Amino acid sequence: MNKVLIFELITILNIIFAVSLLILQIWRSYLGKKLSLTSLVLNFAILVLLALQMLKTFEIQIFVISTMLVWVLVLIIKQPKSDIQEKTINDTLLIEQAREQERSRIYANLHDDVGAKLLELIYSAPNEETKSTAKEIMSKIRNAVATTTNIQCSVSQLANELHAETKLRLESAGIKLEFESIFENHKRSLSNQIPATISRIVRELVNNVIKHSKASMARLIFSETNDGITIVLEDNGIGILKTNHGKGLSTIEKRVKSINAEILCESQRNKGTSYTLKYQYDAIHSNH
Structure with a gap:
């Protein structure tokens, strides 16, 4: 039992x-x-x-x-x-990823191909009318790209674009350019706002070099670490007086502030000028 x-x-x-x-x-x-x-x-x-x-x-x-x-x-x-x-x-994520890659490809083509050709036309145009038309087209392309959302740009792509544009502009003005780039993660991507704003800042700095420095040589250094991006633009010119670049730097500083970055300008008479732009990754959302 x-x-x-x-x-x-x-x-x-x-x-x-x-x-x-x-x-x-x-x-x-x-x-x-x-x-x-x-x-x-x-x-x-x-x-x-x-x-x-x-x-x-x-x-x-x-x-x-x-x-x-x-x-x-x-x-x-x-x-x-x-x-x-x-x-x-999973399929939805793959489709969105494919769309993102296609947008990035279009973004790269606009900058690398069309942008480069327009810049070349701007600085080699035979007359002011052609130059003005090229500038207008370039401006519209930049605005179209800047207003496109969710486009990603890698730091290496940004460095290459800055190098290509700066080299073309400086050499057209008779200034030789040396370029150096350092990456810890060249595939890191940034939202469209960051590279677009950084490009505008560097463009303004190059304007200052061309207009005021009387330099024969300039150097562009693009450095990327796990903390952020540092861009240095220096020349061997006469130095820049505050009366010559005060307004220009004021405009640049507004752009710098918009992405919570920092900029430093060091200039000595007859010893050239050095601009240092620092952007930290945690300042505004970035993708890793």
């Missing part, structure tokens, strides 16, 4: 354990978690065997087994829907 009671007690405990596992599977299913069909089938098989041993009448056995079978079928039917939802989310 004791053996029978012990056997029945063990059977009851096994049923409780198997039912608990089945309930856990059901709960995970409704939470959207992916189910293990193998585990589900094993739980069902255990419950069937235990029910056949424990339950006294055939009708009750059929009822319990049928109920459990319905639950298993519901979970199996529900599982593909969960997989489909997960696949749909």
Whole structure:
């Protein structure tokens, strides 16, 4: 008699354990978690065997087994829907990523191809009318690109664009340019606002070099670390008096402030001028 009671007690405990596992599977299913069909089938098989041993009448056995079978079928039917939802989310992310890459490609082409050709035309135009038209087109392209949202630009792409434009402008003015770039993560990407603003700042600094420095040589250094970007533009000119560049730097400082960056200008008479622009990655949201 004791053996029978012990056997029945063990059977009851096994049923409780198997039912608990089945309930856990059901709960995970409704939470959207992916189910293990193998585990589900094993739980069902255990419950069937235990029910056949424990339950006294055939009708009750059929009822319990049928109920459990319905639950298993519901979970199996529900599982593909969960997989489909997960696949749909992944497909949506892939589509958005493809769109982002296409926008970045268009952005790069506008700057590298069309932008470079327009700059060349601006500084080699035979007359003012042609130069003015090229400048107007260049301005419209920059505005169109600047207003496009969610475009990403890598730091290496930004450095290459700054180098190409600065070299063309300075050499057109008879100033030789040396360029140096240092990267810790050249693939790091920045939102469109940052590279666009940095490009405008450097463009204004180059204007100052061309207009006021009387330099024969300039140097552009682009340095990228895990903390941020540092850009140095220095020349071997006569130095710049405050009366010559006060208004220009005021405009530059407004742009610098808009991205929470810093700029430093050091100039000595007949020893040249050095501009240092520092932008920290945590200043405005950036993507890593």
